[in-house]
Amino acid sequence: MPSKIAFSPSEKLQRVRDKAPLVHNITNYVVMNSTANALLAAGASPVMAHAPEEVADMVGLASALVLNIGTLSAPWIDAMLLAGRAANAKGIPVVLDPVGCGATPFRTETTERLLGELRIAVLRGNASEVLSCTGCSGRTKGVDSTVGSLDVVEAAREIARKLGCTVAVTGKVDVVTDGAQTLLVSNGHPMLSRVTGTGCAATAIVGAFCGAGDDPVSDAASALAFFGFAGERAATSAAGPGSFWVAMLDELSRVRPSDLAVGARIERAP
Amino acid sequence: MPSKIAFSPSEKLQRVRDKAPLVHNITNYVVMNSTANALLAAGASPVMAHAPEEVADMVGLASALVLNIGTLSAPWIDAMLLAGRAANAKGIPVVLDPVGCGATPFRTETTERLLGELRIAVLRGNASEVLSCTGCSGRTKGVDSTVGSLDVVEAAREIARKLGCTVAVTGKVDVVTDGAQTLLVSNGHPMLSRVTGTGCAATAIVGAFCGAGDDPVSDAASALAFFGFAGERAATSAAGPGSFWVAMLDELSRVRPSDLAVGARIERAP
Amino acid sequence: MPSKIAFSPSEKLQRVRDKAPLVHNITNYVVMNSTANALLAAGASPVMAHAPEEVADMVGLASALVLNIGTLSAPWIDAMLLAGRAANAKGIPVVLDPVGCGATPFRTETTERLLGELRIAVLRGNASEVLSCTGCSGRTKGVDSTVGSLDVVEAAREIARKLGCTVAVTGKVDVVTDGAQTLLVSNGHPMLSRVTGTGCAATAIVGAFCGAGDDPVSDAASALAFFGFAGERAATSAAGPGSFWVAMLDELSRVRPSDLAVGARIERAP
Numbered sequence: 042m043p044s045k046i047a048f049s050p051s052e053k054l055q056r057v058r059d060k061a062p063l064v065h066n067i068t069n070y071v072v073m074n075s076t077a078n079a080l081l082a083a084g085a086s087p088v089m090a091h092a093p094e095e096v097a098d099m100v101g102l103a104s105a106l107v108l109n110i111g112t113l114s115a116p117w118i119d120a121m122l123l124a125g126r127a128a129n130a131k132g133i134p135v136v137l138d139p140v141g142c143g144a145t146p147f148r149t150e151t152t153e154r155l156l157g158e159l160r161i162a163v164l165r166g167n168a169s170e171v172l173s174c175t176g177c178s179g180r181t182k183g184v185d186s187t188v189g190s191l192d193v194v195e196a197a198r199e200i201a202r203k204l205g206c207t208v209a210v211t212g213k214v215d216v217v218t219d220g221a222q223t224l225l226v227s228n229g230h231p232m233l234s235r236v237t238g239t240g241c242a243a244t245a246i247v248g249a250f251c252g253a254g255d256d257p258v259s260d261a262a263s264a265l266a267f268f269g270f271a272g273e274r275a276a277t278s279a280a281g282p283g284s285f286w287v288a289m290l291d292e293l294s295r296v297r298p299s300d301l302a303v304g305a306r307i308e309r310a311p
Numbered sequence: 312m313p314s315k316i317a318f319s320p321s322e323k324l325q326r327v328r329d330k331a332p333l334v335h336n337i338t339n340y341v342v343m344n345s346t347a348n349a350l351l352a353a354g355a356s357p358v359m360a361h362a363p364e365e366v367a368d369m370v371g372l373a374s375a376l377v378l379n380i381g382t383l384s385a386p387w388i389d390a391m392l393l394a395g396r397a398a399n400a401k402g403i404p405v406v407l408d409p410v411g412c413g414a415t416p417f418r419t420e421t422t423e424r425l426l427g428e429l430r431i432a433v434l435r436g437n438a439s440e441v442l443s444c445t446g447c448s449g450r451t452k453g454v455d456s457t458v459g460s461l462d463v464v465e466a467a468r469e470i471a472r473k474l475g476c477t478v479a480v481t482g483k484v485d486v487v488t489d490g491a492q493t494l495l496v497s498n499g500h501p502m503l504s505r506v507t508g509t510g511c512a513a514t515a516i517v518g519a520f521c522g523a524g525d526d527p528v529s530d531a532a533s534a535l536a537f538f539g540f541a542g543e544r545a546a547t548s549a550a551g552p553g554s555f556w557v558a559m560l561d562e563l564s565r566v567r568p569s570d571l572a573v574g575a576r577i578e579r580a581p
Numbered sequence: 582m583p584s585k586i587a588f589s590p591s592e593k594l595q596r597v598r599d600k601a602p603l604v605h606n607i608t609n610y611v612v613m614n615s616t617a618n619a620l621l622a623a624g625a626s627p628v629m630a631h632a633p634e635e636v637a638d639m640v641g642l643a644s645a646l647v648l649n650i651g652t653l654s655a656p657w658i659d660a661m662l663l664a665g666r667a668a669n670a671k672g673i674p675v676v677l678d679p680v681g682c683g684a685t686p687f688r689t690e691t692t693e694r695l696l697g698e699l700r701i702a703v704l705r706g707n708a709s710e711v712l713s714c715t716g717c718s719g720r721t722k723g724v725d726s727t728v729g730s731l732d733v734v735e736a737a738r739e740i741a742r743k744l745g746c747t748v749a750v751t752g753k754v755d756v757v758t759d760g761a762q763t764l765l766v767s768n769g770h771p772m773l774s775r776v777t778g779t780g781c782a783a784t785a786i787v788g789a790f791c792g793a794g795d796d797p798v799s800d801a802a803s804a805l806a807f808f809g810f811a812g813e814r815a816a817t818s819a820a821g822p823g824s825f826w827v828a829m830l831d832e833l834s835r836v837r838p839s840d841l842a843v844g845a846r847i848e849r850a851p
Binding site: 414415551553554 | 656
């Protein structure tokens with residue numbers, strides 16, 4: 042039986058607004074603009090930098106590092122490793138979005154390399170991406186999931202234990218677990234899947250919450266509840282995916298901690 | 312005298328919605344986000360990937376490949392050739408957008424190289440870009456056309472025959488021809504030229520229709536009619552280019568096959 | 582005591598609309614789309630190109646060159662130098678946006694190199710970026726300023742004299758100076774800081790005005806007044822940063838020279 046949570050998503054949102062954490066993103070070309078705008082709207086401060094000459098310096102200013110393997114190429118993997126090591130040395134959280142993992146060996150191998158060489162705080166993907174990370178079943182069709190996320194609670198726990206990190210599998214219900222504690226987040230709206238980069242933006246928001254917080258499982262779940270709740274509110278006025286994303290950016294800035302206190306739907310899994 | 316067409320644009324749109332073809336794009340940085348969103352809104356599934364390590368694998372999952380030479384650099388040409396050969400081997404359509412062809416020798420030579428080494432299904436550009444592809448007259452000013460597209464029906468036919476592919480020259484009236492059959496599409500709106508990347512998005516939608524279809528001339532013409540018709544509807548509520556593009560994404564998802572049955576304006580050229 | 586200006590911002594906007602100057606941008610991935618759309622909306626013609634094979638050719642078609650060091654990497658510095666030399670040789674204005682200068686040695690050194698090797702017409706940044714360019718005080722937090730721009734009138738004059746170019750320091754009040762003449766622009770709205778890339782777009786608009794004009798100080802001040810005034814109008818209808826940017830693009834196209842004649846707030850500094 043699901044039970045109540047012992048933390049406050051609204052306090053975590055307040056902390057993001059108060060601290061305005063600088064989130065360093067090494068992410069894909071498709072979503073750089075939308076990710077930066079989502080972070081700014083939510084109250085965080087984004088920076089994008091990938092040159093080997095500066096990634097460690099930029100990590101030195103940041104509160105969190107977000108790595109995203111969409112539109113990947115070899116030089117960017119080097120940058121991710123350099124930045125990730127600097128973040129690990131500094132002790133700031135590293136959040137990994139394995140976009141399209143499972144779709145090609147290059148993405149799967151890169152994900153495994155990043156997971157192997159870096160200490161990842163949160164791995165955030167859809168079911169097929171996360172399952173592909175560790176050689177489990179699940180096929181990725183392009184960058185969209187082909188496995189329902191509720192089927193994967195047990196798999197997520199096992200992967201979290203195996204990797205020693207928090208795993209956040211997003212879908213109709215998001216599963217966030219470190220293997221011991223498991224949270225289910227049921228905020229969100231189908232329109233989120235009609236706009237490119239919403240998963241990537243959610244990952245960046247997880248980075249913002251982790252950068253302002255200190256507990257990856259509850260931080261990540263709060264971030265996903267916040268993002269999903271903003272999506273629910275945005276959908277009420279949207280005529281299609283274009284106006285939905287505009288409203289989404291508006292709502293990421295308009296949702297107050299008190300709104301989230303009412304709107305967040307997070308439960309502890311049995 | 313123009314005459315009626317023997318195919319149904321609305322059935323072709325329905326096929327895109329039913330099949331949700333995965334369209335692999337190797338395109339320019341400026342339009343990656345807007346192109347992905349246009350494809351998603353229309354009902355297709357976009358993926359962007361350019362690393363030599365994975366382009367052939369990604370083509371293996373795709374129904375169409377779209378190559379676009381904006382913000383070109385040498386490594387991306389290699390990726391386009393690799394991906395294009397894989398697409399040719401697999402037998403999926405390759406659609407080429409020669410952005411800014413004629414503006415610099417680098418773009419003109421790259422276009423000619425891609426046309427020479429790959430089997431292109433559809434070449435989609437404005438008049439000066441397409442005319443520049445083959446050393447004809449027409450000067451490109453940046454990435455905008457300086458030749459009216461209606462002047463180019465004969466030139467388009469000649470180029471199509473010479474290249475052995477379908478040529479789609481967009482402008483006030485779009486000309487789509489394989490040298491034998493020629494279609495004229497008169498959907499569209501002047502606002503489309505006030506937003507960056509609308510031509511690139513149109514090319515990607517041509518990729519989606521070709522990926523879901525089997526006849527490049529009628530597929531490309533249907534795609535352009537659909538795109539132009541969505542633009543007409545979007546313009547009715549737009550206060551400027553910002554709100555126009557938002558409405559455009561909404562309309563790409565809202566236009567139903569039955570709407571297109573009424574709204575498409577495609578004729579056979581005399 | 583501030584005094585009236587001796588030029589007409591509205592005539593300068595009219596010139597942009599009449600000439601539709603081609604602005605060649607070598608800029609960061611985050612803002613390529615939004616910058617291109619801002620230029621198009623304002624009435625200019627954007628092109629993005631960074632390949633060493635073509636930057637000089639593209640400069641040959643352009644009326645202004647805009648260099649922006651966000652998401653910088655080594656090959657892009659080479660492209661900026663090549664393009665900058667071609668622009669200097671041709672005699673078209675080069676506008677530099679030192680995004681995040683001061684945040685990392687890589688960005689600071691690159692800015693100094695570009696300033697050293699090229700003849701820059703206008704350097705446009707926030708206070709900490711501009712102060713960092715020349716080893717003055719001021720710390721950059723990511724890409725946001727930590728120094729109020731009004732404190733920097735004297736510093737801006739000194740930097741302008743030292744660099745021998747026009748310096749535009751944007752903030753609550755924008756300071757534009759070549760060391761001799763100093764203009765203060767008080768248009769703008771706080772919402773502009775809630776959207777990514779608005780500073781970069783402002784720089785590109787400066788490029789458009791300089792490309793259509795002949796006096797960097799008054800051209801840059803007019804561009805910033807135009808951009809800020811469009812922001813003021815956009816803010817009246819915005820519900821958040823998403824709808825603000827949409828309205829901003831609309832207003833960049835809707836503001837007429839006659840509107841700017843009334844709305845521009847530019848003064849000569851004492």
